[in-house]
Amino acid sequence: MSDLERRLRFALAPVEPPLALTDRFERTLTELTDAAAEELADWELRAMRDPRNWVRPAAALLVGGVAGGTLIVVQARQRQRRRRPRGLRGLERRVRDTAGSAMKAVRR
Amino acid sequence: MEARTSKPLLDEQFSDLYRSHLRDVYSYAYYRVGNHHDAEDITEQTFLQAYRHFERARRESDGRPLRPWLIRIAHNLAANHYRDRSRRPQTNLEDATRLSAVHATEDVVEGREELAAILDGVAALPGDRRDALIMRFALDMDNREIARALGRSEGATKVLIHRAIRQLESSLKAGDGHE
Numbered sequence: 281m282s283d284l285e286r287r288l289r290f291a292l293a294p295v296e297p298p299l300a301l302t303d304r305f306e307r308t309l310t311e312l313t314d315a316a317a318e319e320l321a322d323w324e325l326r327a328m329r330d331p332r333n334w335v336r337p338a339a340a341l342l343v344g345g346v347a348g349g350t351l352i353v354v355q356a357r358q359r360q361r362r363r364r365p366r367g368l369r370g371l372e373r374r375v376r377d378t379a380g381s382a383m384k385a386v387r388r
Numbered sequence: 389m390e391a392r393t394s395k396p397l398l399d400e401q402f403s404d405l406y407r408s409h410l411r412d413v414y415s416y417a418y419y420r421v422g423n424h425h426d427a428e429d430i431t432e433q434t435f436l437q438a439y440r441h442f443e444r445a446r447r448e449s450d451g452r453p454l455r456p457w458l459i460r461i462a463h464n465l466a467a468n469h470y471r472d473r474s475r476r477p478q479t480n481l482e483d484a485t486r487l488s489a490v491h492a493t494e495d496v497v498e499g500r501e502e503l504a505a506i507l508d509g510v511a512a513l514p515g516d517r518r519d520a521l522i523m524r525f526a527l528d529m530d531n532r533e534i535a536r537a538l539g540r541s542e543g544a545t546k547v548l549i550h551r552a553i554r555q556l557e558s559s560l561k562a563g564d565g566h567e
Binding site: 282284285287288289290291292293294295296297298301302304305308309312 | 406410411412414415418419424427428431432435436439499502503506507510521522524525526527553556557560
């Protein structure tokens with residue numbers, strides 16, 4: 281290394297950045313990230329005002345509605361099955377119902 | 389198709405990059421613009437740009453160090469800084485602050501004029517020669533790294549540095565580098 285190179289290394293010694301710079305950078309980065317998130321949310325709301333962007337959500341709603349309706353039907357049938365008595369008790373109830381209907385018919 | 393790195397992992401890797409190279413970026417910016425205020429701005433902007441493009445840079449670096457990429461960002465920002473504000477590098481401002489902040493006091497007292505002459509001589513060099521010397525001597529970058537940062541071949545970079553030193557030597561001998 282020549283004498284000039286040694287002097288250059290000395291003259292151009294690395295400079296320590298101020299401690300506050302890191303805080304400042306983190307703050308700016310957080311602000312930018314938050315602003316980007318807000319911008320994205322606004323954009324989504326704006327996009328939803330355009331009917332051309334409704335197709336997908338409407339389809340999703342339809343599929344969701346059908347699925348929800350199907351679920352309700354399935355649950356109702358399950359409840360109905362649960363309410364219907366089985367075995368001897370069921371037989372007894374069905375006999376009583378039949379007898380009741382016969383009595384009503386006789387009285388008429 | 390390459391798998392994308394998860395956001396928390398990417399942020400962690402970026403934090404490592406920031407911690408490892410903050411001083412390099414700041415030193416480069418400082419010797420380019422000659423004052424702390426603008427050096428802070430350029431350093432902050434460099435890392436903000438780096439954050440935006442970090443994932444892609446990592447993918448395309450093939451495991452090579454990212455320091456030249458960071459310095460290239462700082463290099464472009466410093467160039468824009470002068471272009472936008474029609475400024476010239478501030479070669480001799482903050483001399484007292486700069487020298488006392490960077491060098492030990494006793495050294496400054498002994499070689500103050502010589503230091504100022506060298507710094508002014510470096511600042512007066514043509515753009516790429518000046519930048520190559522800052523990268524070599526302030527950041528201790530090798531020819532390959534400097535070549536990547538300046539977008540040149542390694543051979544061209546070696547010649548560039550050699551010529552920069554010769555030119556500086558001539559100007560110091562002639563007393564051109566210091567008013």
